[in-house]
Amino acid sequence: MRPADELAQELGKELGKRQILLGPLSRRPPAGGRVSFMSEAVTGKSVRHLVMILGDQLDIDSVALADIDPAQDLVLMAEVPAESTHVWSSKTRSAYFLAAMRQFRRALEQKGLPVRYLALGEHQLDTLADALSHAIGKFKPRKVVMVEAGDWRLERQIETVCAQCNTPLAVREDNHFMLSRREFAEWTTGYRQLRLEYFYRMMRKRHEVLMAGAEPLGGNWNFDADNRGAFGKAGPGLMPALPRFAQDAVTRAALDDIEKHFAGHPGSLARFNWPVDRPQALLALDDFIQHRLPQFGLFQDAMWTDQPFLYHSLLSAALNVKLLNPREVIAAAVSAYHAGRAPIEAVEGFVRQILGWREFIRGVYWQDMPAMREANHFGHQRDLPSWYWDGNTRMNCMKQVIGQTLDYGYAHHIQRLMVTGIWALLAEITPTQIEDWYLAVYVDAVEWVELPNVAGMAIYANGGRFTSKPYIASGQYINRMSNYCRGCRYQPATRTGDDACPFTTLYWNFLDKHEKMLVANPRTSLMAKNVSRLTADERAAIRQQAAAALENLDAL
Ligand SMILES: Cc1cc2nc3c(=O)[nH]c(=O)nc-3n(C[C@H](O)[C@H](O)[C@H](O)COP(=O)(O)OP(=O)(O)OC[C@H]3O[C@@H](n4cnc5c(N)ncnc54)[C@H](O)[C@@H]3O)c2cc1C
Numbered sequence: 001m002r003p004a005d006e007l008a009q010e011l012g013k014e015l016g017k018r019q020i021l022l023g024p025l026s027r028r029p030p031a032g033g034r035v036s037f038m039s040e041a042v043t044g045k046s047v048r049h050l051v052m053i054l055g056d057q058l059d060i061d062s063v064a065l066a067d068i069d070p071a072q073d074l075v076l077m078a079e080v081p082a083e084s085t086h087v088w089s090s091k092t093r094s095a096y097f098l099a100a101m102r103q104f105r106r107a108l109e110q111k112g113l114p115v116r117y118l119a120l121g122e123h124q125l126d127t128l129a130d131a132l133s134h135a136i137g138k139f140k141p142r143k144v145v146m147v148e149a150g151d152w153r154l155e156r157q158i159e160t161v162c163a164q165c166n167t168p169l170a171v172r173e174d175n176h177f178m179l180s181r182r183e184f185a186e187w188t189t190g191y192r193q194l195r196l197e198y199f200y201r202m203m204r205k206r207h208e209v210l211m212a213g214a215e216p217l218g219g220n221w222n223f224d225a226d227n228r229g230a231f232g233k234a235g236p237g238l239m240p241a242l243p244r245f246a247q248d249a250v251t252r253a254a255l256d257d258i259e260k261h262f263a264g265h266p267g268s269l270a271r272f273n274w275p276v277d278r279p280q281a282l283l284a285l286d287d288f289i290q291h292r293l294p295q296f297g298l299f300q301d302a303m304w305t306d307q308p309f310l311y312h313s314l315l316s317a318a319l320n321v322k323l324l325n326p327r328e329v330i331a332a333a334v335s336a337y338h339a340g341r342a343p344i345e346a347v348e349g350f351v352r353q354i355l356g357w358r359e360f361i362r363g364v365y366w367q368d369m370p371a372m373r374e375a376n377h378f379g380h381q382r383d384l385p386s387w388y389w390d391g392n393t394r395m396n397c398m399k400q401v402i403g404q405t406l407d408y409g410y411a412h413h414i415q416r417l418m419v420t421g422i423w424a425l426l427a428e429i430t431p432t433q434i435e436d437w438y439l440a441v442y443v444d445a446v447e448w449v450e451l452p453n454v455a456g457m458a459i460y461a462n463g464g465r466f467t468s469k470p471y472i473a474s475g476q477y478i479n480r481m482s483n484y485c486r487g488c489r490y491q492p493a494t495r496t497g498d499d500a501c502p503f504t505t506l507y508w509n510f511l512d513k514h515e516k517m518l519v520a521n522p523r524t525s526l527m528a529k530n531v532s533r534l535t536a537d538e539r540a541a542i543r544q545q546a547a548a549a550l551e552n553l554d555a556l
């Protein structure tokens with residue numbers, strides 16, 4: 001007979017391959033499930049499997065639980081300070097994980113599973129490695145079982161603890177992704193350069209999403225050209241109201257604990273409104289599909305003062321902690337298209353983010369770690385300005401984006417890429433400092449998705465491993481896509497002088513410094529031509545203005 005672990009691995013693979021449409025997932029944990037706190041039957045004596053569930057693995061149907069036997073196995077979950085302090089995690093991010101974990105503990109217990117839950121403040125263990133090592137010592141499991149972690153650092157730590165304790169570790173494939181790490185690695189062998197577009201087409205065909213036979217539905221793989229709208233002068237107008245997610249006693253206690261244990265951390269919980277359990281996550285999905293998906297594509301890149309969410313889905317956090325499965329999210333969007341409730345441009349644009357970018361980014365992360373974290377292509381060494389942590393800057397675009405980030409733990413893709421991200425590149429910030437900032441402040445931040453987006457997309461620290469050029473833009477781009485510049489003391493079109501927009505100055509400075517590299521790349525050679533037209537005096541003035549800005553980043 002084959003061991004249960006092997007069978008579960010295989011089951012995981014099968015699930016990973018399955019078609020987009022899953023059967024409906026249960027909206028509530030089974031009614032009348034037995035509530036049991038850590039069963040005394042398991043404590044104190046050796047358990048068979050210690051099933052470790054991490055804060056981003058909150059699926060009651062997880063393969064980690066596929067063969068669990070409540071009579072002899074034990075689930076381990078731990079809230080540890082280090083996960084909020086190894087980067088200076090914002091209150092919103094920590095509270096999201098804590099609230100969702102505690103709701104999940106309840107779901108496990110309602111299912112009758114024995115749980116060893118280490119709550120913040122009730123133990124002295126600092127890291128997840130400490131918690132695991134302590135539990136192995138106490139329960140002497142014959143095996144530790146878990147699903148692949150979302151973080152290279154954690155996976156290594158867990159492996160190390162198990163090796164040190166001489167306890168076998170079974171890591172099961174994470175079927176919440178539509179391509180496994182191994183399948184991604186196999187895919188990359190066919191390509192000299194990793195590019196999203198090839199990957200995305202393969203995924204569309206492989207999972208038969210938005211396909212008409214062998215051809216893409218609507219005749220195009222990509223409707224990007226229709227998806228770059230900005231709002232007119234009047235702005236977006238009245239936006240659909242967002243659902244309010246009720247906070248029960250469990251969620252409120254989690255928020256209180258974060259205030260108590262991490263009082264000095266950045267951000268605020270005053271506006272916390274995120275889905276922390278499966279029913280709330282499904283409500284968030286329904287609400288997006290009904291009210292915002294139809295306009296999602298057109299205004300995907302637009303930004304507006306005091307409008308943090310616009311037509312975005314706000315589903316990343318629920319997806320990343322596995323309260324939602326990407327397959328059901330894609331299926332819901334595709335159904336809206338077939339029902340005539342959303343246009344192809346919107347649905348394709350949305351599907352590309354999840355089936356394309358999200359999966360691609362994860363694959364690259366696992367291929368390139370740990371080197372990705374060390375990468376510093378341009379050798380940048382400046383400190384992150386302190387206003388990244390409080391929004392206290394005169395640059396209105398940064399004030400807006402950082403302000404909403406600290407208030408809600410959220411900024412949309414273009415805000416992250418083209419405002420706070422590009423700025424860090426142009427301002428020559430040390431990659432690890434800006435990477436840590438992104439990991440700390442967003443409610444959806446898990447390293448497998450944060451790091452490639454920052455190191456690879458925003459700051460080109462990995463030298464274009466999967467992008468064909470550095471993304472750079474001047475204040476003119478921000479002026480075109482938002483109304484931020486209207487409320488700013490700087491002028492977006494001005495590159496030198498008192499009113500010069502620091503974005504614009506540093507953009508020209510970047511072109512000037514990296515002219516050779518930009519000329520050599522067909523995707524940036526046009527930009528480089530612009531810099532070649534500058535006179536020597538103009539170049540000198542830009543360099544002088546940029547040097548002053550770079551020496552005084554905190555004062556901007
Ligand atoms: C510098 C930078 C850092 C980022 N850090 C994170 C992060 O820590 N966690 C995170 O989940 N996303 C991150 N992203 C990707 C993206 O910005 C967020 O997923 C998105 O803004 C979340 O908001 P939403 O759910 O409203 O997304 P929508 O705009 O509604 O998009 C739909 C979904 O597509 C997926 N998606 C979209 N873009 C990407 C992308 N580039 N990579 C992976 N998935 C994507 C997300 O799951 C998202 O929920 C980052 C992007 C950049 C440029």
Ligand code: SF4
Nearest residue numbers: 397475485488492501
């Ligand atoms: S003028 Fe420059 S700094 Fe000010 S909001 Fe516009 S882009 Fe940002």
